[in-house]
Amino acid sequence: MLTPNDAHPEKTIVTQLRAYLAQTDLPEDGRLPPERELSAALGVSRTELRKALDVLESEGQLWRHVGKGTFVGSRPLDTFADIAALARRSNPAEVMRARLVIEPEIARAAAFTATPAAISEMRLCLARSRQADTWRQYEGWDTRLHRTIAEATQNSLLVGLFDTLNAVRRAVTWGRLRTAPLRPLPSHHSFTEHEMIVDAIEHRDMAGAATAMRTHLQTVERKLLEKQMRAANEG
Amino acid sequence: MLTPNDAHPEKTIVTQLRAYLAQTDLPEDGRLPPERELSAALGVSRTELRKALDVLESEGQLWRHVGKGTFVGSRPLDTFADIAALARRSNPAEVMRARLVIEPEIARAAAFTATPAAISEMRLCLARSRQADTWRQYEGWDTRLHRTIAEATQNSLLVGLFDTLNAVRRAVTWGRLRTAPLRPLPSHHSFTEHEMIVDAIEHRDMAGAATAMRTHLQTVERKLLEKQMRAANEG
DNA sequence: TTAGAAACCAATTTCTTTTTGGTTTATATT
DNA sequence: AATATAAACCAAAAAGAAATTGGTTTCTAA
Structure with missing residues (x-):
């Protein structure tokens, strides 16, 4: 039989992720660990973690970029055009x-x-x-x-x-x-x-x-x- | 006995350099060959070539930068849009x-x-x-x-x-x-x-x-x- | 004393390797 | 049949290593 949590597993992970963000001391730039590490740390698959990250990103709570990483807050705008x-x-x-x-x-x-x-x-x-x-x-x-x-x-x-x-x-x-x-x-x-x-x-x-x-x-x-x-x- | 050229050898090299610049097809960015190559090509020592380059630089005809090279024209100033x-x-x-x-x-x-x-x-x-x-x-x-x-x-x-x-x-x-x-x-x-x-x-x-x-x-x-x-x- | 060659230095570029988010594929698992 | 998982792969970006280059010093020889 399915528990309510099992019916919406991604919700659990989102909650888990929010808790992680709330309690963890992130570095100055707000960067959080790479997906591969974080998924292992939270004990979930990378696929499921990414679904949760998608939710938080669409809420505008974090931004991601290939090669750079995932960061909390809003994407920084350059103060100068390089x-x-x-x-x-x-x-x-x-x-x-x-x-x-x-x-x-x-x-x-x-x-x-x-x-x-x-x-x-x-x-x-x-x-x-x-x-x-x-x-x-x-x-x-x-x-x-x-x-x-x-x-x-x-x-x-x-x-x-x-x-x-x-x-x-x-x-x-x-x-x-x-x-x-x-x-x-x-x-x-x-x-x-x-x-x-x-x-x-x-x-x-x-x-x-x-x-x-x-x-x-x-x-x-x-x-x-x-x-x-x-x-x-x-x- | 000294000829006039031997009395002012650096002048000869400056002239040689000017001729080189006039006739040579420089790349788009106006960069000329590294000192070590150029001195060999002109058949002079690197020290003497550098003296001649100093002259042309003081005339504002070229600019140099370590690691970058030597360029004809004036040094570009703005690499950033502030x-x-x-x-x-x-x-x-x-x-x-x-x-x-x-x-x-x-x-x-x-x-x-x-x-x-x-x-x-x-x-x-x-x-x-x-x-x-x-x-x-x-x-x-x-x-x-x-x-x-x-x-x-x-x-x-x-x-x-x-x-x-x-x-x-x-x-x-x-x-x-x-x-x-x-x-x-x-x-x-x-x-x-x-x-x-x-x-x-x-x-x-x-x-x-x-x-x-x-x-x-x-x-x-x-x-x-x-x-x-x-x-x-x-x- | 001067010129020349070589060595050395630090700024910069170039090439290589590693990391990282994004995507696809194959394999289980239910 | 549908879904989750793991693994492999991709391209962007970063990090690191190696090579290049103008500038400087040192040593040797004329």
Whole structure:
């Protein structure tokens, strides 16, 4: 015959677990023993322990993470964005997709708020990037143009998010593929694309700015993929 | 007899180094070979090479770091995005505008990539937030819903940017104006708005997800403004 | 006195191993 | 037939070991 406890065994384990948490002196970080140890200590199977842990987690009383462990309390939120950690977890494809999500909308917002001063700085970036003697120089002006657009939103938080995105982009390794001409050619696709973005912003064309930015980033993405393909075929 | 070159041997090596830098294809990060290799390649002793590197470093043309290597260009400064600094420079209105720029696009991307598991977690958040007894609990599930949507993009960088945005949002002081009911009422606007977002994501309706998120955030913004007005009139 | 080679140091990276939550599979057990 | 259990397996993360690298010291030789 079944006792009430046997009818709801998982409830017993949850209770057992609560008692354990109440009486046990957990370390500073609130980490509790690994499931394999804890299940042995409580004299239950790992499967049953995990069911109980699921309950407590859904109640928000603890959080878990593979490789880290199980902790009481709520999952800590980082007080700082670790660029290096983000870069380690990410990859070029993700960075590109993130840019495609974020930057067109920043361009759209910039079209609404950009000042004449901001626009003339964009024009300066356009001109300098055309005059660049080396790819390194070109990249400098390209980066500055995109940041000027972010600044044109007049929203320091958006600029901060853009900087974070950009820092991760630089930190992620593309597999060193510096092919083709030694310096940017006048026919380089980015020149006209950049101008279309700035034109749209200048004309307060929000939709146009977003579209132009998206088109530009899609071209960049395609070129990078082509380079990767070539590198793969050659190597 | 001494030739001019022999009289200033380090100058020769500096020149040799400059030539090397000009003609060599450096990797993306601008790192040049370790001193031990480079000295062998240039046919000079490591001591003499280091003297030349000292010159170029003092000119600001390169930077070095133990364990990392020697790099051309200027030393990168920020490896962290300081949330506290961002929050200090920002304000509630900016945060709200940034959310309106970022989150609808995250919802759009999520509608494309969300897994059934992610969607059921969203549903769980919806249910729990409805059952919340306190505003604190409600906020917990609200936050988790928005983060689940970000996670559904399956893009760790976007999740990171969302977390940064969220951390700044928390850090910015809203003036702590918690008026009206002690707990969320069933008529609370967010409930239906949240459901529209999740519905759109579930139906892979990218435009609908973006619109629903934008509508939701605009309502949040309006409510906050109304609260501020009331607080201003009362105070 | 100076240059050069080697050894040494500590910061950093890279590679390997171990740990850990999550998942699957097979075997009992009821 | 259904469920619980144990074991194996997986990928994320941490921990540890080994190799790399700029900086410094020491010793030798010219």
